[in-house]
Amino acid sequence: MIAGKRILGAAVSAMLMGSVSAYADTIKVGIIGPFSGPFALQGKNFQAGVEAYMALNGKSVKGHDIEIIYRDLPAANPAQSRALAQELVVKEKVQYLGGVYFTPDAMAITPLLSQANTPLVIFNAATSAIVNTSPLVVRTSFTTAQTTNPLGKIAFNEGVKKAITVVSDYGPGVDAENAFRKAFEAAGGQVVEAVRMPMNTTDFSPIMQRVRDSGATGLFAFLPSGPPTLGFVKAFNETGLKKAGIKFYAPGDLTQESDLPALGEAAEGLKTSFHYSVAHDSPENKKFVEAAVKAIGSADQLSFPAVGAYDGMHVIYKMIEATDGKQDAKKAVDAVRGLSWTSPRGPVRIEPETRHITQNIYLREVAKDADGKYINKEIQTFPDQKDPGLATQ
Amino acid sequence: MHIMAQAGTVSAMPDAKSHLWRDAAGIALISACGAAGYWLFPDNLALLTRIVAVALLVLSIDLVVGYCGVATLGQAALFGAGAYAAGIACVNGVTEPMTLIAIGAIAGAAAGLLMGGVMLRAHGLAQLVLSIAIVQLFHEAANKASAYTGGSDGLAGLMVSPLFGLFEFDLWGRTAYLMGLVLLLLVFIALKFVVASPFGMLCRGIKQDPVRIRAMGAFVFPVLLKMFVISGAVAGTGGALAAVSTQVVGLDSVSFELSANALVMLVLGGLGTLYGALIGTVIFMGFEHVVSAFNPFHWMTMVGALLIAVVLAAPGGLTSLVGKVAASRQGKP
Numbered sequence A: 001m002i003a004g005k006r007i008l009g010a011a012v013s014a015m016l017m018g019s020v021s022a023y024a025d026t027i028k029v030g031i032i033g034p035f036s037g038p039f040a041l042q043g044k045n046f047q048a049g050v051e052a053y054m055a056l057n058g059k060s061v062k063g064h065d066i067e068i069i070y071r072d073l074p075a076a077n078p079a080q081s082r083a084l085a086q087e088l089v090v091k092e093k094v095q096y097l098g099g100v101y102f103t104p105d106a107m108a109i110t111p112l113l114s115q116a117n118t119p120l121v122i123f124n125a126a127t128s129a130i131v132n133t134s135p136l137v138v139r140t141s142f143t144t145a146q147t148t149n150p151l152g153k154i155a156f157n158e159g160v161k162k163a164i165t166v167v168s169d170y171g172p173g174v175d176a177e178n179a180f181r182k183a184f185e186a187a188g189g190q191v192v193e194a195v196r197m198p199m200n201t202t203d204f205s206p207i208m209q210r211v212r213d214s215g216a217t218g219l220f221a222f223l224p225s226g227p228p229t230l231g232f233v234k235a236f237n238e239t240g241l242k243k244a245g246i247k248f249y250a251p252g253d254l255t256q257e258s259d260l261p262a263l264g265e266a267a268e269g270l271k272t273s274f275h276y277s278v279a280h281d282s283p284e285n286k287k288f289v290e291a292a293v294k295a296i297g298s299a300d301q302l303s304f305p306a307v308g309a310y311d312g313m314h315v316i317y318k319m320i321e322a323t324d325g326k327q328d329a330k331k332a333v334d335a336v337r338g339l340s341w342t343s344p345r346g347p348v349r350i351e352p353e354t355r356h357i358t359q360n361i362y363l364r365e366v367a368k369d370a371d372g373k374y375i376n377k378e379i380q381t382f383p384d385q386k387d388p389g390l391a392t393q
Numbered sequence B: 001m002h003i004m005a006q007a008g009t010v011s012a013m014p015d016a017k018s019h020l021w022r023d024a025a026g027i028a029l030i031s032a033c034g035a036a037g038y039w040l041f042p043d044n045l046a047l048l049t050r051i052v053a054v055a056l057l058v059l060s061i062d063l064v065v066g067y068c069g070v071a072t073l074g075q076a077a078l079f080g081a082g083a084y085a086a087g088i089a090c091v092n093g094v095t096e097p098m099t100l101i102a103i104g105a106i107a108g109a110a111a112g113l114l115m116g117g118v119m120l121r122a123h124g125l126a127q128l129v130l131s132i133a134i135v136q137l138f139h140e141a142a143n144k145a146s147a148y149t150g151g152s153d154g155l156a157g158l159m160v161s162p163l164f165g166l167f168e169f170d171l172w173g174r175t176a177y178l179m180g181l182v183l184l185l186l187v188f189i190a191l192k193f194v195v196a197s198p199f200g201m202l203c204r205g206i207k208q209d210p211v212r213i214r215a216m217g218a219f220v221f222p223v224l225l226k227m228f229v230i231s232g233a234v235a236g237t238g239g240a241l242a243a244v245s246t247q248v249v250g251l252d253s254v255s256f257e258l259s260a261n262a263l264v265m266l267v268l269g270g271l272g273t274l275y276g277a278l279i280g281t282v283i284f285m286g287f288e289h290v291v292s293a294f295n296p297f298h299w300m301t302m303v304g305a306l307l308i309a310v311v312l313a314a315p316g317g318l319t320s321l322v323g324k325v326a327a328s329r330q331g332k333p
Helices: A002-018 A038-056 A079-090 A102-115 A128-132 A144-156 A171-187 A205-214 A227-238 A259-266 A283-296 A305-323 A329-335 B003-014 B015-040 B043-067 B078-093 B096-117 B124-144 B174-195 B198-208 B209-217 B220-246 B254-267 B275-294 B299-313 B319-333
Strands: A025-033 A064-072 A096-099 A119-122 A137-139 A162-168 A190-197 A218-222 A245-249 A271-274 A340-343 A346-350 A357-368 A375-386
Touching: A002 B319, A025 A038, A025 A079, A025 A305, A038 A064, A038 A283, A038 A305, A064 A079, A064 A305, A064 B275, A079 A096, A079 A102, A079 B043, A079 B220, A096 A305, A102 A119, A102 A128, A102 A137, A102 A190, A102 A329, A144 A171, A144 A218, A144 A245, A144 A271, A144 A357, A144 A375, A162 A171, A162 A205, A171 A218, A190 A205, A190 A218, A190 A357, A205 A227, A227 A259, A259 A357, A259 A375, A271 A375, A283 A305, A305 A329, A305 A340, A329 A375, B003 B275, B015 B043, B015 B174, B015 B275, B043 B078, B043 B174, B043 B220, B043 B254, B078 B124, B078 B220, B078 B254, B078 B299, B096 B124, B096 B220, B124 B254, B174 B198, B174 B220, B198 B209, B198 B220, B209 B220, B254 B319, B275 B299, B275 B319
Parallel strands: A025 A064, A025 A096, A096 A119, A119 A137, A162 A190, A162 A218, A218 A245, A245 A271
Antiparallel strands: A271 A357, A340 A346, A346 A357, A357 A375
């Protein structure tokens, strides 16, 4: 009799368990990004991407409500990053972590993931090696090597046989230099000189002199976005290198949309390669830009981190769908291996082995649109680009 | 009037025995606060560990600024030296946590010797500028030597073995916090002895009037250099603790920003008491944490408002408030 009751009880509770997803429970997602300080605009783009996705796709998945918890990490600070991630997991009980703008911050979080049983979806941090540090990391942004790689071939095909590289002396700069050199030399060109400038260089005329003296006909440059880029591009024009016919190549970090109003005329005609242009012509992008501009408040502020965040949320939603609200990091990550969809940037896929995003890289040119606003106009597409930084490992 | 004033000075005169009691009570209070933090905030131990590591840095600044009167905005150079030394040692196979802390302390002391040797050649504003130059040089060196330090990507992959072979450095961070707390207490007790010793007194004398100390026949430079080395060892311990608990070392640990922030914490707490360093760190970082979680977008404004309020209301730092309250109590019959 008692045993019968027990079985009945178990059956009832099993039924309740099975239908638990019908009840409104809340799944928390912790987003870490620079929401204040000098990089606040990038954090704002994270937020805009997340809010745009939720506005277009609803705030719940299979009856589970999604709650976003933002945490501010103004500059690269791994100790603080780890503390924030730990607090989000242990105290706030988030099931998913997302965001992360700087590489060292991501590196500080990855050792926690397996114990926390939490996947990390990286919206930006762009050093190849991050995805190797934990099987629970998925990245929806890009790597510097990935966006730079096509430039080597483009430069060579445009008749540049000798090139000089000029980069800011820090991780992404060195990555960009190596990626360009590799691709350019593979195409048959020769890098005659590699210049690494200190991060806070403001006077670029000596560097332009070195470019001129090197005898190169092509210049590859990488600087962190913002004011230095402006000075660099101006120096390139004013020292007469542009007139002398030296061709300028750079990854799209240099001409991100939020910098274009300030760069203005100086940037016109600059060719850069990148995974996303706000001006990308597709219905998905139109919808995204409309929603994201609404979230961020001004069309001039929208740039690439927003699309990383938007696609990151797509991945997180798919993970929640696959696990039906239960915390199972491995199952969640396995569910998005090989996932492919049409993003605002074009067709994308999460590579099953590397968990990094495979996407189109576009060659773009800074030009005026119909309203006289400067945009990155896509002129050539390199489909299905994987991260060459990971392919070699 | 005259007599009362005299009586006041007499009662304020430190006698060794009451000092000992006061310090014992202070240390007991710190341990109690540390333990309370462990029980009250079991979900925030990574933050608390970070506070402990920064507290060591702020203590080390107090030694040179508060006790020797040497202004510095470059103390993170010593913190970073400890962090990178421990990190590099760990990546190369030394994984025992206490050994790593010792390596950090030694590296910090060596960097302190170097930094003191350069900085003490100058005085006043020039000295301050030198300290900034030194931390920038350290920062650039760490950035350039990316083969060893990971550059701006940070030095990752520190696999620290369990403490005493038993306690792992895990997600919850209990081991790291308790280890940090014990380290902080040990360092604090040692520093209490240092600053109360004749050597510590000499440092205070130099702060007040270096010319007079020289006239008394003591050498100023070696005394200050010695304090710099001690301060370096303390900062290096903090850096190594940060490296061991975070398992990543970033360029921020040798940044000017960290140096300046730590100095702000010291001023907030009060110079030249050691307690001020701890109080300032806990209040500053605790407040920062609470408001930045409350409003991740505009919290810096609130931190600025707090600093202005404290500096206007208590120019000598928060510990000076305690002194004022005590003095006003004593003034009453």
